[in-house]
Amino acid sequence: MEQACRDLRLPTVRTRFEDMLTVAHKEQLTYEGFLADLLLAECDDRARRRSIRRVKAAGFPRQKWLADFDFDANPNVNPATINSLASCVWVRKGEPLCLIGDSGTGKSHLLIGLGTAAAEAGFRVRYTLATKLVNELVEAADEKMLVKTIARYGRVDLLCVDELGYIELDKRGAELLFQVLTEREEKNSVAIASNQSFSGWTRTFTDPRLCAAIVDRLTFGGAIIETGTDSYRLAQTRAAAQAAS
Known part of the structure; x- marks a missing residue:
């Protein structure tokens, strides 16, 4: 037996x-x-x-679950919207998602949580930092492996790109990132988390036309969630310090 x-x-x-x-x-x-x-x-x-x-x-850097997100600490985030996204219909349709807000407002938590929900629902998911993705694309281009690398990123059902907007990208890096987004457009979903509002993306993507094209790829037919400017992580730290004193 x-x-x-x-x-x-x-x-x-x-x-x-x-x-x-x-x-x-x-x-x-x-x-x-x-x-x-x-x-x-x-x-x-x-x-x-x-x-x-x-x-x-x-490849998530840490475990984050939607059930652990503190909606009371961040009233900018609508629980009904997140619950709807957790159904992964948007991933099935290949729609984009943008999480915009300051540091400490829960962007990465939601990005990883929604990515985890998609993976558990049977979708192929890949998480990466924006700078890491761009560096990988530049190296692939130098080694004549760009087409293969872009195709690999194009095959996953959901690509989660974190920390977009933290560091300025040169024109070559921005163009390579645009190629990945174009490969996935209206076929497979992209979810990004950024600490910059769209108006501030010109500091990340210095070419205005390219910046506009990237914003278009990441917003057309998708959802935009603004997590606000008040860091609840900082508020929790201050509250804990006061309680201990």
Whole structure:
């Protein structure tokens, strides 16, 4: 029995067989009922393992869950909007998402949380920092691997780009980033988090036409969530300091 389960790659059946058999005897299940429960347990466990692998493959720097987001601390963020996005309909449609706000307002938390929800729902997700992505594209271009690299980023269902706008990008880097966005346009979703309002993106993308084109790619048909300017992380730190004093 054990070796057969190993050969057939049925780890859940192998480890849970005895316990589920005992339950089946107590509940007087039919052979068909016992077999159905055993196979369903295997299927459920496989789905759970696939979900874990997809979340790990996304490359998130830390775990963030939407359920842990403090909506009371940031009233700028509408819970109904986030719950709607958590359904991942926008990912299925290939629509973009922009999270705009100052540091400490929950942009990265929401970006990672929504990316995690998408991965758990079965979508292929990739997380990266904007500067890391641009550096990778520049290196790929230098090594004549740009087409392959852009295609790789084009295949994921959701590309999460964090910290867009923190550092000025030169024209070459901005143009390469634009190529990635163009590859994904109206096919696969892009979600970005930025500490700059769109009017301030000219400091990141110094070419006005390119800046306008990138904004267009990231906003057309998508959702824009403004997380505000008041850092609730700073507020929590101050509150903790006052409580300790």
